Amino acid sequence: xxxxLKDNRERILKAARKLVAQGGFRAASVSAVSKAAGLSTGAxxxxxxxxxxxxxxxxxxxxxxxxxxxxxxxxxxxSSTDKLAAAVxxxxxxxxxxxxxxxxxxxxxxxxxxxxxxIVGRExxxxxxxxxxxxxxxxxxxxxxxxxxxxxxIVGAFTEALVRPVAPTTLPEAAEPDLVEKIVVFCVAAxxxx
Amino acid sequence: xxxxLKDNRERILKAARKLVAQGGFRAASVSAVSKAAGLSTGAxxxxxxxxxxxxxxxxxxxxxxxxxxxxxxxxxxxSSTDKLAAAVxxxxxxxxxxxxxxxxxxxxxxxxxxxxxxIVGRExxxxxxxxxxxxxxxxxxxxxxxxxxxxxxIVGAFTEALVRPVAPTTLPEAAEPDLVEKIVVFCVAAxxxx
Amino acid sequence: xxxxLKDNRERILKAARKLVAQGGFRAASVSAVSKAAGLSTGAxxxxxxxxxxxxxxxxxxxxxxxxxxxxxxxxxxxSSTDKLAAAVxxxxxxxxxxxxxxxxxxxxxxxxxxxxxxIVGRExxxxxxxxxxxxxxxxxxxxxxxxxxxxxxIVGAFTEALVRPVAPTTLPEAAEPDLVEKIVVFCVAAxxxx
Amino acid sequence: xxxxLKDNRERILKAARKLVAQGGFRAASVSAVSKAAGLSTGAxxxxxxxxxxxxxxxxxxxxxxxxxxxxxxxxxxxSSTDKLAAAVxxxxxxxxxxxxxxxxxxxxxxxxxxxxxxIVGRExxxxxxxxxxxxxxxxxxxxxxxxxxxxxxIVGAFTEALVRPVAPTTLPEAAEPDLVEKIVVFCVAAxxxx
DNA sequence: CATGAATGAGAATTCATTCAT
DNA sequence: TATGAATGAATTCTCATTCAT
Numbered sequence: 165x166x167x168x169l170k171d172n173r174e175r176i177l178k179a180a181r182k183l184v185a186q187g188g189f190r191a192a193s194v195s196a197v198s199k200a201a202g203l204s205t206g207a208x209x210x211x212x213x214x215x216x217x218x219x220x221x222x223x224x225x226x227x228x229x230x231x232x233x234x235x236x237x238x239x240x241x242x243s244s245t246d247k248l249a250a251a252v253x254x255x256x257x258x259x260x261x262x263x264x265x266x267x268x269x270x271x272x273x274x275x276x277x278x279x280x281x282x283i284v285g286r287e288x289x290x291x292x293x294x295x296x297x298x299x300x301x302x303x304x305x306x307x308x309x310x311x312x313x314x315x316x317x318i319v320g321a322f323t324e325a326l327v328r329p330v331a332p333t334t335l336p337e338a339a340e341p342d343l344v345e346k347i348v349v350f351c352v353a354a355x356x357x358x
Numbered sequence: 359x360x361x362x363l364k365d366n367r368e369r370i371l372k373a374a375r376k377l378v379a380q381g382g383f384r385a386a387s388v389s390a391v392s393k394a395a396g397l398s399t400g401a402x403x404x405x406x407x408x409x410x411x412x413x414x415x416x417x418x419x420x421x422x423x424x425x426x427x428x429x430x431x432x433x434x435x436x437s438s439t440d441k442l443a444a445a446v447x448x449x450x451x452x453x454x455x456x457x458x459x460x461x462x463x464x465x466x467x468x469x470x471x472x473x474x475x476x477i478v479g480r481e482x483x484x485x486x487x488x489x490x491x492x493x494x495x496x497x498x499x500x501x502x503x504x505x506x507x508x509x510x511x512i513v514g515a516f517t518e519a520l521v522r523p524v525a526p527t528t529l530p531e532a533a534e535p536d537l538v539e540k541i542v543v544f545c546v547a548a549x550x551x552x
Numbered sequence: 553x554x555x556x557l558k559d560n561r562e563r564i565l566k567a568a569r570k571l572v573a574q575g576g577f578r579a580a581s582v583s584a585v586s587k588a589a590g591l592s593t594g595a596x597x598x599x600x601x602x603x604x605x606x607x608x609x610x611x612x613x614x615x616x617x618x619x620x621x622x623x624x625x626x627x628x629x630x631s632s633t634d635k636l637a638a639a640v641x642x643x644x645x646x647x648x649x650x651x652x653x654x655x656x657x658x659x660x661x662x663x664x665x666x667x668x669x670x671i672v673g674r675e676x677x678x679x680x681x682x683x684x685x686x687x688x689x690x691x692x693x694x695x696x697x698x699x700x701x702x703x704x705x706i707v708g709a710f711t712e713a714l715v716r717p718v719a720p721t722t723l724p725e726a727a728e729p730d731l732v733e734k735i736v737v738f739c740v741a742a743x744x745x746x
Numbered sequence: 747x748x749x750x751l752k753d754n755r756e757r758i759l760k761a762a763r764k765l766v767a768q769g770g771f772r773a774a775s776v777s778a779v780s781k782a783a784g785l786s787t788g789a790x791x792x793x794x795x796x797x798x799x800x801x802x803x804x805x806x807x808x809x810x811x812x813x814x815x816x817x818x819x820x821x822x823x824x825s826s827t828d829k830l831a832a833a834v835x836x837x838x839x840x841x842x843x844x845x846x847x848x849x850x851x852x853x854x855x856x857x858x859x860x861x862x863x864x865i866v867g868r869e870x871x872x873x874x875x876x877x878x879x880x881x882x883x884x885x886x887x888x889x890x891x892x893x894x895x896x897x898x899x900i901v902g903a904f905t906e907a908l909v910r911p912v913a914p915t916t917l918p919e920a921a922e923p924d925l926v927e928k929i930v931v932f933c934v935a936a937x938x939x940x
Numbered sequence: 941c942a943t944g945a946a947t948g949a950g951a952a953t954t955c956a957t958t959c960a961t
Numbered sequence: 962t963a964t965g966a967a968t969g970a971a972t973t974c975t976c977a978t979t980c981a982t
Contacts, residue, residue: 172966190468194952204968206954215952272382313519313540320518321511321548346507354515354548366942388977398943400979409977560945578856582973592947594975603973660770701907701928708906709899709936734895742903742936754963776956786964788958797956 173211175201181222185262188271189219189278220281223268227285230255234292244300248355249348251296252322256344259326269323290315297355307357314355321354322347367405369395375416379456383413383468414475421479424449428486438494442549443542445490446516450538453520460520484509491549501551508549515548516541561599563589569610573650576659577607577666607661608669615673618643622680632688636743637736639684640710644732647714678703685743695745702743709742710735755793757783763804767844771801771856802863809867812837816874826882830937831930833878834904838926841908848909872897879937889939896937903936904929 179200183192194215198205212218237254238247259266269286273279293315300306325347373394377386388409392399406412431448432441453460487509494500519541567588571580582603586593600606625642626635661667681703688694713735761782765774776797780787794800819836820829841848875897882888907929 187470188473193950195950205952206969207967209953210966274384309543310540313537314544316519317515317541317544320514320516322514324514324517325507325510342504343507346504347511349503349551350508350511350548353551354544357543357547387975392944399945399977400943401941403978404941575858576861581971583971593973594948595946597974598945662772697931698928701925702932704907705903705929705932708902708904710902711906712902713895713898731895734892735899737891737939738896738899738936741939742932745931745935775954780965787956787966788964789962791957792962 172201172203172207176203176208176211176218177222177225180218181226184219184222184271185267188267189273189275192219216275216277219273219275219278223273223278223281223285226268227288230258231288231292233258234289238292238296244296244303244305245352245356247296248293248300248318249352251292252318252348252351253344256322256326256347259322260344269319286319290319293318300355306355309355309357317354318351321351325350366395366397366401370397370402370405370412371416371419374412375420378413378416379460383472386413410469410471413469413472417472417475417479421482424452425482425486427452428483432486432490438490438497438499439546439550441490442487442494442512443546445486446512446542446545447538450516450520450541453516454538480513484513487512494549500549503549503551511548512545515545519544560589560591560595564591564596564599564606565610565613568606569614572607572610572659577661577663580607604663604665607663607666611661611666611669611673615676618646619676619680621646622677626680626684632684632691632693633740633744635684636681636688636706637740639680640706640736640739641732644710644714644735647710648732674707678707681706688743694743697743697745705742706739709739713738754783754785754789758785758790758793758800759804759807762800763808766801766804767848771860774801798857798859801857801860805860805863805867809870812840813870813874815840816871820874820878826878826885826887827934827938829878830875830882830900831934833874834900834930834933835926838904838908838929841904842926868901872901875900882937888937891937891939899936900933903933907932 176197180192180197183196183200194205194208197218198208201207208215208218212221233254234251237250241247241250268282273282294311297306297309297311297314301308301311326343370391374386374391377390377394388399388402391412392402395401402409402412406415428445428448431444435441435444488505491500491503491505491508495502495505520537564585568580568585571584571588582593582596585606586596589595596603596606600609621642622639625638629635629638661670682699685694685697685699685702689696689699714731758779762774762779765778765782776787776790779800780790783789790797790800794803816833816836819832823829823832876893879888879891879893879896883890883893908925
């Protein structure tokens with residue numbers, strides 16, 4: 165039954181994740197989540213104190229996991245340019261595989277608490293790129309530039325180019341070949357300015 | 359009477375635009391729109407078959423107006439680089455002034471039909487940049503590149519860097535100085551790759 | 553339609569009053585009230601911002617009206633003893649006729665705001681008797697005694713003897729003859745202690 | 747095992763009593779009771795067919811115990827006046843100490859069956875006073891009066907003056923000095939009418 | 941044409957009760 | 962027997978939409 169408990173919690177999270185990814189936060193009503201998880205509405209509240217808490221957990225976990233992946237990947241590369249490329253490439257590949265925080269960038273939450281969590285998440289995510297940019301500028305690999313603006317532009321660029329077309333609402337056939345590499349080139353050129 | 363009808367229709371659109379711009383689609387309930395327009399809720403339904411239709415029209419008009427502005431502005435410049443810079447600069451400036459389609463890029467609609475309209479709108483908007491890129495590549499000003507991907511990256515970059523900080527949830531005072539120009543530089547560098 | 557509005561508001565209040573009187577606050581669900589008033593649940597919210605507000609209004613109005621009646625009646629009598637007798641008699645008679653604040657004394661609210669309103673109401677109601685007792689003691693009609701305790705005892709005495717048997721949950725046949733006068737005698741004797 | 751069963755049953759009753767006394771019937775959810783008793787919710791249903799049955803038993807036992815105490819105490823006194831005083835004093839003292847059926851008189855049950863049990867309980871409780879009054883009248887200690895009405899008034903008087911200020915919602919510190927004795931005087935004066 | 945009161949489906953949440961383990 | 966996860970009906974409240982006036 166220990167197992168059962170964990171299973172259900174995961175099932176709820178999985179169901180909610182899927183619904184949010186497919187139809188935004190508004191598609192993830194408690195009733196819909198419970199149905200998708202094969203449970204009753206009341207069961208949701210055994211595992212989460214409120215709908216908001218469930219959504220916040222989805223968001224927070226998705227972001228923190230993605231941040232961990234990016235940090236690990238950038239740590240491996242030597243030059244800042246390689247780090248930047250690796251980061252964009254990693255996020256892009258994972259986005260195409262549908263296992264990242266895509267919806268955290270696009271879906272607008274209905275709830276102030278969730279919105280707050282998303283803002284924090286976006287900042288945490290942006291910080292990865294800011295750190296990377298700072299380092300590159302210090303090393304002389306990148307020209308001086310506003311780290312905040314550049315980080316926002318990078319995140320926006322690959323969000324728009326990757327997440328939007330990849331979102332389940334749009335048709336997934338149109339995946340342009342080498343899409344990820346093209347975005348990598350765009351971002352690197354923008355940052356290096358050479 | 360004819361005039362009266364048109365006036366009311368415009369009043370409704372104006373009120374709805376304002377509400378969406380200020381508080382996202384969530385803030386634009388039929389009741390709130392009617393109140394802001396100085397009309398009854400029932401009156402809304404004389405001019406629009408549904409709330410969705412009203413929101414779709416807001417979105418569509420906003421996008422087409424913005425596209426018109428961009429087309430006009432890019433037509434004036436000579437080089438493709440100048441066109442690109444002018445387009446980004448124009449949208450950016452207008453976004454900071456709060457009188458453009460900013461919200462169309464961020465606020466998640468409450469309705470699938472509105473969401474569909476937003477996707478179409480983003481594509482129309484992206485087309486301006488695609489045309490511009492095609493021209494620049496043909497002229498030899500820009501290196502060969504995937505026009506679709508670059509256009510998406512550009513739109514994403516300045517959406518993220520401009521619209522997001524401009525969104526109702528964040529404080530509008532904190533605007534970084536020369537924000538627009540920094541975004542222009544980012545985009546131009548990315549496209550020219552030099 | 554002005555009329556219609558007022559009618560419905562009154563209808564809701566009347567329906568709610570009846571339900572509370574018959575089955576306590578728990579019997580007055582929004583759904584039950586709306587059904588009893590011949591309206592939809594949503595209609596309730598046109599007239600009252602929340603269920604609590606409706607219940608508070610019922611309570612407040614009942615108490616303040618009852619207090620007004622008592623104040624008027626006690627003002628007419630000369631001696632404090634007559635005032636006391638008149639007050640008890642008035643409340644008792646009105647309770648037997650079913651048009652007083654009976655439920656304010658017995659039904660426990662489910663809601664903190666309503667509970668707060670009831671406490672205030674009971675205090676206002678008790679104040680009528682405290683004033684009357686103070687006057688009687690000053691005049692030498694009543695012996696010195698704790699006004700607070702005596703007032704509570706009086707209110708409790710006739711609540712228990714009148715409201716409880718009169719409550720719609722019990723059978724209304726058992727009305728003892730001269731019930732009200734017997735309670736009057738009890739209270740007067742207790743206060744005069746002679 | 748026999749013992750174990752009985753223990754659990756008592757534990758449940760004790761836990762439920764405490765919760766009701768502290769926070770009214772609303773605070774005594776099955777889950778809260780089971781938690782307080784150190785058992786599972788399911789276990790409750792092994793010992794009681796329903797939540798109502800548990801609450802009814804609490805009420806019934808509390809009343810019958812209180813009635814026993816009162817009968818014993820009144821049996822000890824000689825004069826009916828002393829009996830009356832002793833009864834009021836006993837209940838009052840115990841109420842202030844918080845270990846009696848106080849809540850049975852004030853907290854509105856969530857359930858019609860419990861409400862019915864409470865009415866019966868109040869009647870049983872009132873019978874103690876009725877017997878006492880009959881005796882006093884027969885002995886010539888009390889003037890002729892309606893025993894039913896007087897008993898109800900007495901119970902109401904000290905319920906209102908004692909239990910209400912003792913109720914969980916009010917602060918228990920504010921107990922008026924000699925409160926119990928003042929109520930005793932009130933009741934005795936009312937009954938003796940001299 | 942315009943009004944806005946009324947509707948009613950749907951949302952989040954609670955809790956007595958059941959039942960597989 | 963005991964457990965406690967799961968159920969599902971009930972509750973309060975919202976809001977797009979309709980329709981009598």
